[in-house]
Amino acid sequence: MLASYLRLALKVFGRRRFFTAVSLFGISFTLVVLMVAVAIVDHVLTPRAPETRQDRTLGLYFASMQGKHWGWNSEPGFMLIDRYGRGLPGVERMSIFSTPQDVPAYLAGTRVNFDLKRTDGEFWKILDFTFLEGGPFTSDDVDQARFVAVLNDTSRRRFFGDGRALGRTIEVDGQRFQVVGVVPDVPRLREVPFADIWVPLTTAKSDSYRRELMGGFLGLFLARASEDFPAIKEEFRARMKRVELTDSHYDSMVAVPETPAERLANRIEVGPRRGVIGTDRQGRTHVGRFWAALGLLALLFMLLPTVNLVNLNMSRIMERASEIGVRKAFGATAGTLIGQFVVENVALTLAGGAIGLVLAAAVLRALTASGLIPYAQLQMNGRVFLWGLGLAVIFGVLSGAYPAWRMSRLHPVQALAGGGR
């Protein structure tokens, strides 16, 4: 039966080439946009080197200090993480590192800016960097405030061209560092590992950061297992209630370690309704709502082309009233006919999806090559493909079901007479 439906669908599509072309364009364009979005989310959230242990890590990305008349939301400060993040239950390792700082260097007399991150030694143990040259700096280097640096591949080429960097010296932000390692470029979208240059925390020009509760640092916690996450969060939340606030304008602190998905939800969520889909003011996370919101957004985006396709399908199906009458006369039930027309539409959508997949792969290649998102390696992979396939099927069912239902309600006598009522 399916083969018969598909044969007929091919004939109908071939006969009505304009309709088919318009439909395919609408479907493939919609799916290209959605698949590129999926690929970007996939790029941000799926475990990949150096974040191979991402499923076991929580990050402290955000803190909120509240007072009667004042509020301060930012990244946490070093002291908050250092004083309240150590010794959490179920945490195997913990790292503190700065957010990337935009620092200048002068290369052949030209100012070039780099993103520099100051980290501790544990940073290199939680993250799984592959080294092109040398290795990471150690906790001892950090304790001794040694001026050593790890570069990414692009920075190596900027400083030293095609030559090796190991053991050579760079000068950034008025400080000189000896290169101890070189790693592949890390996409900017990977917030935790990303930088152009990594140097020890203790090489900062001032140690005032050690006394700050708010601003400029992130914490990373490697749990023994993801099952430990709730206990870690709970304990941290409890500790936040005991924070000794140094500024009398504030009387409470809210901060909670988050998974990458929770972090993404918080980054996307902006404005006064913050807390609805991300982390709320009590430090509770609502990542389920975030995924639901993303799904809703995707559905809304598909709505307009779906309505268009529904209209096209209505006229296409109503032209086939006589066929509907014949099929009903010979024993087709409404359900069978709905199945037939949905199958036809899903076939058309899958064809559009296949075109969309090819186009999306090309767009992702072009996006990666353009450097619009620094060091991004956006690509079509199995997950993105499956998402695309799933979206195509949803699109096909959505745009096929209503016309099919309308058609299935045609009275057989009137359908045979060539029209609906």
Add this chain to the structure above:
Amino acid sequence: MIQLQAVEKVYRTDTIETVALAGVNLEIAEGEFISIMGPSGCGKSTLLNLIGLLDAPTGGQVALNGTLIASYRDQDVAPIRNREIGFIFQSFHLIADLSVADNVEIPLLYRSVSAKERRERALAALDRVGLSSRVHHFPSQLSGGQQQRVAIARAIVGRPRILLADEPTGNLDSQMGDEIMSILHDLNQREKTTVVMVTHDLAKAEQTARTIRLFDGRQVN
């Protein structure tokens, strides 16, 4: 085989009521070949649609094989139409995008029949109407008479016990019309298929065992 008791069909809108059929009583025995005659608009096709369970009466009762049709819900009547009834239409109603064989297979799509068996039975039905050489053709490549023969093959492929033909020769010239009548007679005599045929043509009606005459929705002698 087919029993109609006091059947009526009234089409109602907000402002008007049209009586298409009123007080029709009819009994058709198994293996009969009957014709329904009458002027245009007298209710012939409506009567055929009621016998074929394509439409529900607004009054009276229809029974097939001694079973009263109590429900006209899609899922209740569709299987009966599929197994018991074959339809032949004046304008053939072949699906232009399907080959001759695929058209003939349609009734079998709605039964648990394998693709292989469907094809075998479609070929046998086409052979029965003398069209085995046109299996892969499309309807537009056939003459009117050939198209009607394909429609007959489609009607008989499921081996129904009742054939309902609505002006089957109406769109054909007399020679082709005779060919179609001959096939219907053959099916009636050899397979004992009950045939109910609507026609305008007195000569064709006279070839059947009995003629039901309608006038203004009523049965007349």
